[in-house]
Amino acid sequence: MSSSLPSTMQAQILAAFNQPYQLTTLPLPTPTDYDLLIEVGAASYCHTDLVYASGAMGDTLPLIPCHEFAGTIVSAGPLAFSAVPALSLGTRVGVPGRSYRPCTTCWECRNNDGDPEGYSVACPKGGNLGITMNGGFSQYALVDARQVARLPDELTEIEAAPLMCAGLTIFAALLKCGLNKGGKVGIIGCGGGLGHLGLQFGFQMGLEVVGVDASDEALKLARSLETKAKIFDARTTKAEVLLTEIGEGADKKTKGESGLDAVLILPENQRGFDYGMKLLRNHGKCVVLSFPTSGFQVSASDLVFRDIQVIGSLVGKNRVLKQMLAFAAEKNVRAVTRTYPLRDLNDLVEEYQTGKGGKLVIDMTL
Numbered sequence: 581m582s583s584s585l586p587s588t589m590q591a592q593i594l595a596a597f598n599q600p601y602q603l604t605t606l607p608l609p610t611p612t613d614y615d616l617l618i619e620v621g622a623a624s625y626c627h628t629d630l631v632y633a634s635g636a637m638g639d640t641l642p643l644i645p646c647h648e649f650a651g652t653i654v655s656a657g658p659l660a661f662s663a664v665p666a667l668s669l670g671t672r673v674g675v676p677g678r679s680y681r682p683c684t685t686c687w688e689c690r691n692n693d694g695d696p697e698g699y700s701v702a703c704p705k706g707g708n709l710g711i712t713m714n715g716g717f718s719q720y721a722l723v724d725a726r727q728v729a730r731l732p733d734e735l736t737e738i739e740a741a742p743l744m745c746a747g748l749t750i751f752a753a754l755l756k757c758g759l760n761k762g763g764k765v766g767i768i769g770c771g772g773g774l775g776h777l778g779l780q781f782g783f784q785m786g787l788e789v790v791g792v793d794a795s796d797e798a799l800k801l802a803r804s805l806e807t808k809a810k811i812f813d814a815r816t817t818k819a820e821v822l823l824t825e826i827g828e829g830a831d832k833k834t835k836g837e838s839g840l841d842a843v844l845i846l847p848e849n850q851r852g853f854d855y856g857m858k859l860l861r862n863h864g865k866c867v868v869l870s871f872p873t874s875g876f877q878v879s880a881s882d883l884v885f886r887d888i889q890v891i892g893s894l895v896g897k898n899r900v901l902k903q904m905l906a907f908a909a910e911k912n913v914r915a916v917t918r919t920y921p922l923r924d925l926n927d928l929v930e931e932y933q934t935g936k937g938g939k940l941v942i943d944m945t946l
Contacts, residue, residue: 585617585654591718592925595642597635600926601717609714609722611657614681616725618651618673621737623716623942624917625928626745627773632711633929636873640712646942647677647709648745649716650737660725663696672737673728674905676744678895679706680713680724695898699726716741717925717942729901732909742773742915742939743908745895750778750844751904752896753867754785757842761786764826764839768814768856769846771798771937774869776805777915778844783807784911790826790840792855794847801916801937814851819858826859840864848872857882866890915939921946 589608592601611617623646631637632645653671661667682689682703692700700706707713715721731740757765767778770791779802782789789809791802802811812822823838839861845853848870857866857879866888868876882888896904907913916938920928928940 585720589719590922591644591714592922593642594633594645597633597641601645601929603923603925606718608720611655611660611722613657614659614663614725615657615722616653616660616667616673616728617655618675618721618723619654620649620651620716620719620721620944621672622651622741622919622944623649623718624741624744624746624915625932625940625942628745629710630929630932638711643710644714644716644718644721645710646716646718647711648675648741648743649721650674650731650740650744651716651721654720656725664725664728666730667725667728672731673723674731674740674744674901675709675716675721675723675728676701676748676895676901677709677711677715679703679727680709680722682706682724682726693897693899696726699898701727701895701897717922719922719944727898729898729905732905734909735905738917738919738941738943739914740905741941742777742917743905744901746773746915746939747777747781747908747913748896748901748904749869749894750774751781751907752900753844753869753893754778754781754787755896755900756867756891756893757844757865759785759787759841762788763841764788764790766790766792766840766843766856766859767809767846768792768843768852769798769870770809770811771795771800771802772846773915773937773939775846776801776937777913779805779807779809780911780913781907783809784907784913790822790859792822794852795935795937797935798937804916814855819855823859842867844869845876846870850876853877857888860886860888863887864889868892869894917941919943919946
């Protein structure tokens with residue numbers, strides 16, 4: 581490790597569930613093997629951080645949260661740069677949470693579909709930054725060289741951080757819809773962190789996008805974006821009425837003939853799931869990105885008689901991460917962000933719970 585680096589760092593620690601984060605001074609970690617030590621420039625808050633802090637998932641404590649962040653490589657383990665020659669000291673990188681130190685030998689790691697050899701984001705033994713391993717709400721963080729991606733020059737670290745989970749997740753889900761240009765996709769929960777990025781990605785992919793939300797702030801954000809998405813308030817527009825707005829030609833009143841080719845389900849409630857299912861045409865796809873504790877009830881008649889496919893989607897492969905970053909840089913897809921200093925992380929969490937939408941980001945320069 582370079583002698584010019586400090587011996588300690590500031591980090592926000594989750595010491596107990598349902599308690600505020602604690603700003604703490606810790607020793608600077610040392611990279612080994614495939615590790616990179618990065619100086620964190622920006623770290624974005626995700627809904628999963630809220631769920632984890634409530635004790636609803638995982639049991640790793642104490643923990644430095646955050647699984648979507650960006651920074652600059654300042655030190656590296658002996659295997660890092662040989663594994664990923666495109667990286668070097670001073671390279672700016674984006675960091676998704678999965679997968680830190682994968683096993684390299686399981687089925688997932690050996691059948692990784694274009695990712696680095698022996699590396700898979702779906703490795704069941706790999707660590708997850710901010711969930712099972714320390715993450716990005718810290719001045720410095722250890723990451724795996726195989727999990728990161730170089731940042732395009734067009735993206736700042738504050739712009740890139742929200743793309744590492746929210747951006748990658750919604751981009752990968754849109755790809756799973758398998759739609760060609762002109763295809764119709766609905767985003768249920770369109771004004772949140774994932775949703776408002778999905779509106780932009782979908783529009784830039786050439787899709788016809790329909791957005792639905794149920795809060796004034798989220799709808800305001802969705803409608804402020806420069807997309808041609810049709811935005812609807814679920815509180816005042818029933819799904820059956822919305823179908824008449826998006827139907828085409830003589831078939832628009834025929835059940836199953838009109839509707840969307842795919843919907844993305846972001847809310848963690850049954851009402852949002854049911855609303856999205858009603859918008860699908862026969863043979864449509866329902867892509868689920870949320871994971872409420874109680875799960876979702878699915879109508880067997882939708883699956884059998886309407887041939888609806890229900891599939892899940894969680895982040896994306898390393899190659900999709902690189903594809904997403906290049907696309908976002910070229911097409912000017914950006915999260916609407918509000919920034920806080922590291923010391924004010926608990927204030928950020930309070931604002932998040934007001935439901936104003938967009939992404940809240942820790943700016944390490946503040």
